[in-house]
Amino acid sequence: MKLLDDYDLEGKRVLVRVDLNSPVNNGKVEGYERIEEHCGTIKALVKKKAKIVLLSWQGRKGEPDFISLKEHAQLLKKFSKIKIKFVPDVMEKKAVEAIEKLHNKEVLLLENVRFLKKSEEKLLVKTLSKYFDYYIFDAFSVAHRDVPSVTGFGKTLEVIAGKVMEKEFRGLEKIKHFKRPYVFVLGGGKLEDCLILIESKIKEVDYILCGGKIGLLGLYALGHPLDYSQYKEEDIEKMKKLLLYKKIILPVDLATLIHGKRKEFAINRFPHGFTPLDIGSKTIVEFSKILKKAGTAYLKGPMGIYDQKGCEMGQRNILKIVANSKAYSIAGGGHTMHSIDMFIKRKQIKYLSLSGGALLEYIAGKKLPGLEMMK
Numbered sequence: 001m002k003l004l005d006d007y008d009l010e011g012k013r014v015l016v017r018v019d020l021n022s023p024v025n026n027g028k029v030e031g032y033e034r035i036e037e038h039c040g041t042i043k044a045l046v047k048k049k050a051k052i053v054l055l056s057w058q059g060r061k062g063e064p065d066f067i068s069l070k071e072h073a074q075l076l077k078k079f080s081k082i083k084i085k086f087v088p089d090v091m092e093k094k095a096v097e098a099i100e101k102l103h104n105k106e107v108l109l110l111e112n113v114r115f116l117k118k119s120e121e122k123l124l125v126k127t128l129s130k131y132f133d134y135y136i137f138d139a140f141s142v143a144h145r146d147v148p149s150v151t152g153f154g155k156t157l158e159v160i161a162g163k164v165m166e167k168e169f170r171g172l173e174k175i176k177h178f179k180r181p182y183v184f185v186l187g188g189g190k191l192e193d194c195l196i197l198i199e200s201k202i203k204e205v206d207y208i209l210c211g212g213k214i215g216l217l218g219l220y221a222l223g224h225p226l227d228y229s230q231y232k233e234e235d236i237e238k239m240k241k242l243l244l245y246k247k248i249i250l251p252v253d254l255a256t257l258i259h260g261k262r263k264e265f266a267i268n269r270f271p272h273g274f275t276p277l278d279i280g281s282k283t284i285v286e287f288s289k290i291l292k293k294a295g296t297a298y299l300k301g302p303m304g305i306y307d308q309k310g311c312e313m314g315q316r317n318i319l320k321i322v323a324n325s326k327a328y329s330i331a332g333g334g335h336t337m338h339s340i341d342m343f344i345k346r347k348q349i350k351y352l353s354l355s356g357g358a359l360l361e362y363i364a365g366k367k368l369p370g371l372e373m374m375k
Helices: 032-047 070-080 094-101 117-128 148-155 163-177 189-202 211-220 232-241 281-291 311-323 334-343 356-364 368-375
Strands: 013-017 050-053 084-086 107-110 134-137 157-160 180-184 208-209 251-260 259-268 297-302 328-331 351-353
Touching: 013 163, 013 251, 032 050, 032 107, 032 163, 032 328, 070 107, 070 208, 084 251, 094 107, 107 189, 107 208, 117 148, 134 148, 134 368, 148 368, 157 163, 157 189, 157 328, 157 368, 163 328, 163 351, 180 211, 180 281, 189 297, 208 281, 208 311, 208 334, 211 232, 232 334, 232 356, 251 281, 259 281, 281 297, 281 311, 297 311, 328 334
Parallel strands: 013 050, 013 134, 050 107, 084 107, 134 157, 180 208, 180 297, 297 328, 328 351
Antiparallel strands: 251 259
């Protein structure tokens, strides 16, 4: 992997693929983790007196978070203390003219790449490549996407890792040499992601602690007819086979809210008509025993509805145990990151990735197009 520190970039035009994709509420950006992190790369490039153009996307067409990057430019300026010029164009006349007029140490942010039509994406690479000397890849969080705005420029320009990418890569390297016991802590609502992880790593990991939707699927597969359980037959059969490995640890009790107050019940006594909202106290104790001895722990998704009063106990306790353990802890993804900010400090997790999907696919053993491009 080629690193920024090894290059003299004075006077060179560099196209930097960042990932500014952030939570949006009522048209306003909320949650600035990725924006803040990329400022380190911007500062390094300004120090090297490069001519800097940033490329990113935000949201998807038809979704509430599908907005312009204009506010992102203001936030980059706020966190980096560097002037960021925003151009409401990706590859047409306005963008090209702004790129051509760039001076050393100047930074330009182009408009949301996803504003382009699908048919225009390949043209993006052809149009912009000729204006740049290097392609700085700084977005591990999109490394699993084989699309022109991620991997296309790597076919025409020399690729260098940005500061965020370098940091992520060092964390990824440690995952390859994990210490045992190797423990997965899986939760949240993305059932398919959890099944992919379990199927791919069931023979490699030592324990898989399941909360959230994957925990409920496991209980349903064992014959506990919880009201919340609405699963595909294929997922139920898949889970039954995975449970034969005896590595999956399921909740022994669950919590719900009754008249606004937390109530916990053993699995076989959970009340009809109520939805499980968190793991119970006995489950927390059982999970804790395993986590305290873990050599490596990967956390994906919360144990329950952690941001609702009365339902936060599971995720809060699991995070605190991991934070105080000797395990090499790994975490990534939006809800996991949000819960970490609520209950512990980020520095208490050894490797906190800005990525959810790419990290998951990497741990599952898949080849990521963005990383392959950098070889």
